Amino acid sequence: MFKFPDHQVAGHQACRGQLGPLTDDSGRFYKPLQDGERGSKEVAFYTMFSSNTSIPGHIHKFFPVFYGTQLVEASDGSGLCPHLVLQDVVSGCCNPSIMDIKIGSRTWHPEASNEYIEKCLKKDRKSTSVSLGFRMSGLQIFECKESGFWKPGKKQVKDFTPEDVRLVLRKFVSSNSSVDSRNPDCSFAHSVYGGSAGILAQLLDLKEWFENQTMYHFYSCSVLMFCEKEPLLEGRASVAGIKLIDFAHIVEGKGVIDHNFLGGLCSLIKFVSEILDSSDESATKACDQSLQSGIQEDIISADNGQNQ
Amino acid sequence: MFKFPDHQVAGHQACRGQLGPLTDDSGRFYKPLQDGERGSKEVAFYTMFSSNTSIPGHIHKFFPVFYGTQLVEASDGSGLCPHLVLQDVVSGCCNPSIMDIKIGSRTWHPEASNEYIEKCLKKDRKSTSVSLGFRMSGLQIFECKESGFWKPGKKQVKDFTPEDVRLVLRKFVSSNSSVDSRNPDCSFAHSVYGGSAGILAQLLDLKEWFENQTMYHFYSCSVLMFCEKEPLLEGRASVAGIKLIDFAHIVEGKGVIDHNFLGGLCSLIKFVSEILDSSDESATKACDQSLQSGIQEDIISADNGQNQ
Numbered sequence: 076m077f078k079f080p081d082h083q084v085a086g087h088q089a090c091r092g093q094l095g096p097l098t099d100d101s102g103r104f105y106k107p108l109q110d111g112e113r114g115s116k117e118v119a120f121y122t123m124f125s126s127n128t129s130i131p132g133h134i135h136k137f138f139p140v141f142y143g144t145q146l147v148e149a150s151d152g153s154g155l156c157p158h159l160v161l162q163d164v165v166s167g168c169c170n171p172s173i174m175d176i177k178i179g180s181r182t183w184h185p186e187a188s189n190e191y192i193e194k195c196l197k198k199d200r201k202s203t204s205v206s207l208g209f210r211m212s213g214l215q216i217f218e219c220k221e222s223g224f225w226k227p228g229k230k231q232v233k234d235f236t237p238e239d240v241r242l243v244l245r246k247f248v249s250s251n252s253s254v255d256s257r258n259p260d261c262s263f264a265h266s267v268y269g270g271s272a273g274i275l276a277q278l279l280d281l282k283e284w285f286e287n288q289t290m291y292h293f294y295s296c297s298v299l300m301f302c303e304k305e306p307l308l309e310g311r312a313s314v315a316g317i318k319l320i321d322f323a324h325i326v327e328g329k330g331v332i333d334h335n336f337l338g339g340l341c342s343l344i345k346f347v348s349e350i351l352d353s354s355d356e357s358a359t360k361a362c363d364q365s366l367q368s369g370i371q372e373d374i375i376s377a378d379n380g381q382n383q
Numbered sequence: 384m385f386k387f388p389d390h391q392v393a394g395h396q397a398c399r400g401q402l403g404p405l406t407d408d409s410g411r412f413y414k415p416l417q418d419g420e421r422g423s424k425e426v427a428f429y430t431m432f433s434s435n436t437s438i439p440g441h442i443h444k445f446f447p448v449f450y451g452t453q454l455v456e457a458s459d460g461s462g463l464c465p466h467l468v469l470q471d472v473v474s475g476c477c478n479p480s481i482m483d484i485k486i487g488s489r490t491w492h493p494e495a496s497n498e499y500i501e502k503c504l505k506k507d508r509k510s511t512s513v514s515l516g517f518r519m520s521g522l523q524i525f526e527c528k529e530s531g532f533w534k535p536g537k538k539q540v541k542d543f544t545p546e547d548v549r550l551v552l553r554k555f556v557s558s559n560s561s562v563d564s565r566n567p568d569c570s571f572a573h574s575v576y577g578g579s580a581g582i583l584a585q586l587l588d589l590k591e592w593f594e595n596q597t598m599y600h601f602y603s604c605s606v607l608m609f610c611e612k613e614p615l616l617e618g619r620a621s622v623a624g625i626k627l628i629d630f631a632h633i634v635e636g637k638g639v640i641d642h643n644f645l646g647g648l649c650s651l652i653k654f655v656s657e658i659l660d661s662s663d664e665s666a667t668k669a670c671d672q673s674l675q676s677g678i679q680e681d682i683i684s685a686d687n688g689q690n691q
Contacts (some may be wrong), residue, residue, distance in 0.1 A: 077503075180489065180643060185513045205493045208642035237639065286649055331545065332653045334516035335488060338646025341594055345640045 077147065082165050084176040084226070085213030085297070086321070094151040097158070102166035104139070105147050105158040113323035118144055118159060120291075120322040127290075134284045137319050138278070140166055164318045165301050170224070172247055174300045175212040175320075178339040180205050182295040183328045195295075203237050207346075208339030211235050212297055216246050217304045218253035225252060244346055247300070250306060250308060264354035267302045267315040268347050274300060275351060277317045278344050285337040292333040294324040298343070384408060385455065388485070390473050392534070393483040393521030393605070394629070402459040405466070410474035412447070413455050413466040421631035426452055426467060428599075428630040435598075442592045445585070445627050447472055472626045473609050480555055482608045483520040483628075486647040488513050490603040490636045503603075507577035511545050515654075516647030518542050520605055524554050525612045525686040526561035533560060552654055555608070556662075558616060575610045575623040576655050582608060582660060585625045588650050600641040602632040604652070 077097040087095045097105040108114030121141040124130065140162035149156035165171045182204065183195040202210040215226040225246070235243070242259070246252040248267045249259030266275045278298075302315040335342075385405040387396075395403045405413040416422030429449040432438065448470035457464035473479045490512065491503040510518040523534040533554070543551070550567070554560040556575045557567030576582045586606075610623040 181513075185508065201495065205489075206637075207639055214571070286655070289653070327546070329514075331515055332650050334646035334650040337649055338642035341645055342640050342642040345595070345597070 078263050079150070080104065080163070082168075082171055082173055082215065083190065084173050084215050092151055094149055094153070094156075097147065097150055098163050098166065102163050103142065104161045104163035104166075105145070106161060107147075107149060108144070108157045108159065109323055112225045114157075116325065117321075117323045120325045121159060121161075124291075124322075129290075131284070133280060137281055137317060139318055139320065164299060164316075164320075168301065168303050168305065168314055170217045170305055171314075172214075172216045172224075172304055173244065174247060176209050176298045176300065176343065177204070177212045177321075178209045178296060178298055178343070179294065180208045180339055181335050182324070184292065184294045184369040185288075186326070201314065202233060203235060203240055204339075207237055207240060208342035210299075211240060211243060214243060216243075216252055218307075219308070224254045241346060245350055247302070248350065250304070250371075261350055261354040263302075263307050264351050266307055266313060268351050269376060274302070274317055275344065275347050276313050276356045278340065278347065281317070281319075282337065282340055285333055285340060287332065289328040289330045289332055292326045292331075293319070293322070293336045294326065295321065296324070296336070297321050298340075380381060385413065387458070388412065388471070390476075390479055390481055390523065391521050392481050400459055400527055402457055402464075405455065405458055406471050406474065410471050411450065412469045412471035413453070413473075414469060415455075415457060416452070416465045416467065417555050417631055422465075425629075425631045428633045429467060429469075432599075432630075437598075438568055439592070441588060445589055445625060447626055447628065455591045464676045472607060472624075472628075476609065476611050476622055478525045478611065478613050479609045479622075480522075480524045480532075480612055482522040482551065482555060484517050484606045484608065484651065485512070485520045485629075486604060486606055486651070487573065487602065487643045488516045488647055492600065492602045492632060492633070510541060511543060511548055512647075513564070515545055515548060516650035517606075519548060519551060522551060522555075524551075524560055527616070528613075530561045549654060553658055555610070556658065558612070569658055569662040569665075570660050571610075571612065571615050574621060576613055576659050582610070582623050582625055583652065583655050586648065586655065589625070589627075590645065590652060593648060595640065597636040597638045597640055600636050600639075601627070601630070602634065603629065604632070604644070605629050606648075655676070679682045 077099055080096055081100045083096065087093065094107050096107065099105070106117075108118065110342075124138065125135075125141040135312050142160035142162075144157050146155045147158045148154065165173065167313045180199065181195075182199055183192045187195075199205050199210075204210045211232050213229070213232055215224045217224055242257070245259040246256070247316050248261050248263040250262045251258075251260045266273075270276065281298075297320050299318045299320050301318075306313040386405055388404055389404045391404065395401065402415050404415065407413070409616045414425075416426065433443075433449040434447065450468035450470075452465050453468050454463040455466045456462065473481065488507065489503075490507055495503070507513050507518075512518045519540050521537070521540055523530055523532045550565070553567040553569050554564070556569050556571040559566075559568045560571045574581070578584065589606075605628050607626045607628050608624075609626075611621045614621040
């Protein structure tokens with residue numbers, strides 16, 4: 076039984092009679108093949124990549140599992156249409172917070188046509204791609220059961236400034252994103268970004284691979300970051316991860332590293348590290364303050380003792 | 384006593400009545416201030432950077448020492464003209480091999496004018512900047528006392544393909560660059576690129592800094608790589624180093640890392656690492672072969688022993 080994805084944050088959406096991806100109950104994601112070369116390129120990449128034994132296992136896990144292609148009734152009612160069958164990366168999550176982050180200051184590849192380059196360059200310059208080395212393509216952040224998700228519109232996300240991006244990366248790991256929207260508390264920074272299996276560690280694993288791999292260049296490809304906040308709000312363990320998605324613009328690396336993707340990834344890593352560091356600092360401050368007030372209390376109780 | 388630099392490989396040259404840099408006998412390099420904003424920007428950068436105490440000492444050493452500005456008789460005979468007074472980074476070297484490598488796939492900064500961006504983009508696409516994340520701006524490679532330097536012309540360097548760049552990086556550390564120009568032996572790879580103080584180690588130090596520093600973005604800036612081959616040819620210790628040069632297009636980092644420079648630097652590091660790795664392999668092969676021939680000799684001598 077196919078349905079519209081519950082948690083799609085970017086790309087073509089299957090609602091309102093349009094062509095878009097579908098999901099099913101078994102945790103699979105059906106992405107209609109894009110027009111022209113793009114669709115066939117993405118199939119070719121998934122086919123080649125999923126059988127490439129030179130990719131280490133801990134890198135393979137950053138890519139959605141690929142189950143081949145399948146003819147499926149298209150969401151726009153146009154009949155049977157070939158779809159990529161992929162792992163639905165957030166199928167097991169309840170109310171996942173998700174950010175789709177397009178990596179690279181340049182979304183065009185060297186051999187693209189002048190017309191295409193001009194179109195991409197305009198978007199790269201208008202968005203934060205050129206300044207930050209990445210841009211948000213879409214997101215949803217879970218606030219609480221009452222208010223549900225914060226899911227800004229396409230236009231709003233497109234107009235994000237560097238400071239908006241920094242704020243969103245903080246909101247993603249905050250418990251008060253709905254209440255205090257300009258001053259997120261980052262109280263989940265350690266549970267989501269930190270730790271040996273957290274998002275920062277995963278990004279660093281990916282970075283290490285990109286410093287060496289010269290097989291593929293990933294243009295216009297996104298890092299999907301996701302986490303569940305509800306369990307954290309209730310003090311339970313949670314899921315936090317990254318996946319690479321969107322491979323319609325992969326080109327051969329020809330023995331050169333993907334310096335465009337790597338640069339953007341390092342910039343994102345720096346943003347995430349800074350959020351972790353600053354939440355360390357505020358935790359230390361809070362600890363100092365409570366120690367300080369503890370000492371004050373000790374002095375008071377000592378005074379009381381002496382004065383008794 | 385001012386003179387034309389002996390070993391300038393890129394930029395405006397002071398010969399034939401043109402305006403260009405000068406050197407003196409005390410190891411200083413006099414660079415005429417460039418027209419308009421560029422000159423004042425470079426002075427501002429050197430002034431600010433040289434007094435910036437938050438830059439670690441091991442990073443400061445990758446920049447030429449700055450001695451202020453001075454009015455000097457211009458090389459084109461136009462009279463007194465303000466010059467940057469800098470350390471002449473190759474003044475102590477005898478017949479230095481030098482590569483001027485402009486780092487970054489993009490030489491324009493986000494706030495530049497459309498006209499300037501268009502001009503830069505054209506050069507970046509035509510050269511290896513977009514494909515490799517860096518391009519050669521000029522070079523001289525010492526071959527031997529008889530033939531002197533290989534110093535390709537501006538036009539030839541501008542037309543370098545990725546494979547030419549790879550070849551030049553190999554020639555830079557080879558003893559046979561004049562004899563066998565398509566098959567350099569990389570026999571000095573370990574002395575120049577390798578080791579705890581070699582060029583690769585220096586590039587990695589620089590990389591570590593660029594992963595974190597968010598103060599400056601270095602557009603159109605070069606890594607100057609230099610080494611002396613003559614002492615190596617004679618079995619003596621030699622100098623090998625890198626310096627960053629050309630700061631007319633520095634902009635504020637605004638809390639973001641210089642992902643453009645970092646990406647290009649990582650790409651250059653990969654090229655250098657591969658040359659080191661492949662020279663390791665060929666050394667191992669040579670060692671295996673000599674071991675093998677040693678075993679053969681042992682067998683022969685054992686045979687001889689038995690047959691005596």
